[in-house]
Amino acid sequence: MEAKQISKAVIKRLPRYYRYLGELLEDNVERISSNDLSKKMRVTASQIRQDLNNFGGFGQQGYGYNVKYLYTEIGKILGLDTVHPMVIVGAGNLGQALANYVEFEKRGFKLVGIFDVNPVLEGIAVRGIEIQMISDLPFFLKENNVEIAILTLPKNKAIDMADILIENGIKAIWNFAHVDLDTPDGVIVENVHLSESLMTLSYNLSQYRQEHVDDEK
Amino acid sequence: MEAKQISKAVIKRLPRYYRYLGELLEDNVERISSNDLSKKMRVTASQIRQDLNNFGGFGQQGYGYNVKYLYTEIGKILGLDTVHPMVIVGAGNLGQALANYVEFEKRGFKLVGIFDVNPVLEGIAVRGIEIQMISDLPFFLKENNVEIAILTLPKNKAIDMADILIENGIKAIWNFAHVDLDTPDGVIVENVHLSESLMTLSYNLSQYRQEHVDDEK
DNA sequence: TAGATTGTTAATCGATTAACAATC
DNA sequence: TAGATTGTTAATCGATTAACAATC
The missing domain is CATH 1.10.10.10 (Winged helix-like DNA-binding domain superfamily/Winged helix DNA-binding domain)
Incomplete structure (x- = not known):
């Protein structure tokens, strides 16, 4: 191999x-x-x-x-020739926004479930998919052969949730939480650390301004 | 310097x-x-x-x-010791989700305006900020000394909008559109290409599975 | 003073670019 | 066949790691 x-x-x-x-x-x-x-x-x-x-x-x-x-x-x-069922875990603003991203479907990434820890959200539909509670997750993941989870929970909840996801067979986590997840071999993490991206932008902005102080009259 | x-x-x-x-x-x-x-x-x-x-x-x-x-x-x-007023351009799902990201404010990134091209959205408030039309943008940016724009428009609209933003003094674009923006010297672009991140995840997932075909009985 | 740990130079490793023979 | 352009080897460049003298 x-x-x-x-x-x-x-x-x-x-x-x-x-x-x-x-x-x-x-x-x-x-x-x-x-x-x-x-x-x-x-x-x-x-x-x-x-x-x-x-x-x-x-x-x-x-x-x-x-x-x-x-x-x-x-x-x-890139593995775009097969369909990847996905779930979103964390149905906040970002989770819901990602749920509405139809672009993904075109590439074979098919959203099949949305989960959250907040009982208030249970049953609310996002793009036709009802938000479920975490207790339903184990059965759902097995039933639907889900390998990819989108993790859009706040960082304090994200770490424990990652463990639960892994226990239930998730093989790849698209992580939007501001933590580095610690996963066993065979479980992939792809991070989207938005705040870090914004800080990089901020650095470059400040930097450019400093380098060109002389340019101003 | x-x-x-x-x-x-x-x-x-x-x-x-x-x-x-x-x-x-x-x-x-x-x-x-x-x-x-x-x-x-x-x-x-x-x-x-x-x-x-x-x-x-x-x-x-x-x-x-x-x-x-x-x-x-x-x-x-990183330039986090000064306040950076920001606007969001594109009040779709992602734009609204980012508008609700309070984390940014803590680091000095202050959302001051939200804009869109769709008249239907005009006046709708997101986290207390009313969505404005692009016609109001030039005055607004100058008035509020805005240097950072978050660009969450679809890719076909993003390129023209970037030009408008730059014309009106924007110095840094946090670009969520799936295009590479072409900007003059002195204007910074920081890309968040979500679909590319997801494809990287997909590659790693497929790759791992291929490498471990033998492991399965 | 002795121990700990930095700042920094040197060595290694990896990634990018250049060059060109192979070949369509 | 001649021209174009790849695939690939070699050269260069940059980034990471190792080592250690400086110093708190």
Whole structure:
């Protein structure tokens, strides 16, 4: 099974390739060279060729890459060729907003359940899906073969909930809580730390201003 | 003004240090060594010391780092010691969810306005702030000295809106639209590409399953 | 003073870019 | 066949880790 380990940096770039190829496909572009793509994406052509060759030779000398083919192949690599049932755990503002994100469905991420710890929310429907209590979770996850959980609970509740999710067979947590979850081998965590992203923005803003103090008259 | 350029990797780690130090502070921990912090954060002590020394010598030999002092200093570096008025542009589900994120206010990010292009939304209040139309934006931004815009419009509208924002003095865009914005020098973009994050999760999930096919009986 | 721990230099590791032979 | 462009090796660049002298 020993596939050559692919670096995280490469993986993080794959969805962006996928997005650009999707746009080219919509524009009915049939083929593209690494050089042309590199100009669009503002990366080096060398990087594109290196990245893609981690997964196989998708191109053809003298021709470039077939857009449709490459798009499909990257989709497969990203696991977008199968349907992933998902649940949202935490039906607050963010949880509800994500529940309404129809984009995900297009990529095979199918929301099948929404859960919360707050009894007040029980039975309220979000995009046609009724919010359930955590007590119903174990049965529901098994019944629906759910592997992905979106965790949008506040941080104090998120840690315990992660344990419950893992106990009940969840294999991947998309974590929006401001904590680092500690999970066993075989359970993946992908963090979206919004406040950290905003702080990075803030740093860059302050930084730029400091560097250009002299510019002002 | 020529400060040594600090790498993006370091910047991305700063908010995480800030978060851990904040937690230590809450737990009334007075000092911590790079070694102890490294165990908590699961990074090397060497990296912590290297990272911090980009900004100055915050520690003391034989003692370690004073938690409160270091927390404050990193806060300053991140620009959290000043108030940043912000507007949300795009009052859909995600925009409204972010509007309700009180966490941000604690860090100095103050939501002052919400805008949308859809006339139906005009006047509706989200957390006490009435949604305004884009026509009111130029005056509002100047009046309130707004430098940060949260862009939560669909991608087809986001590009034009970014131009409008920049024309009206916005210096930083927190971009949730699935496009790469093209901005002039001096305007910062921080992307939150949710679908790309979810695809990364999907890749890792598929990958792990493939690598462990043999494990199943 | 002795022990602890930083700040910083040097060594290693990994990722990006450049170059070019292979080949469509 | 000639031109274009990939796949891939080699060179460069940057980031991480290790080591240790400086110093509290």
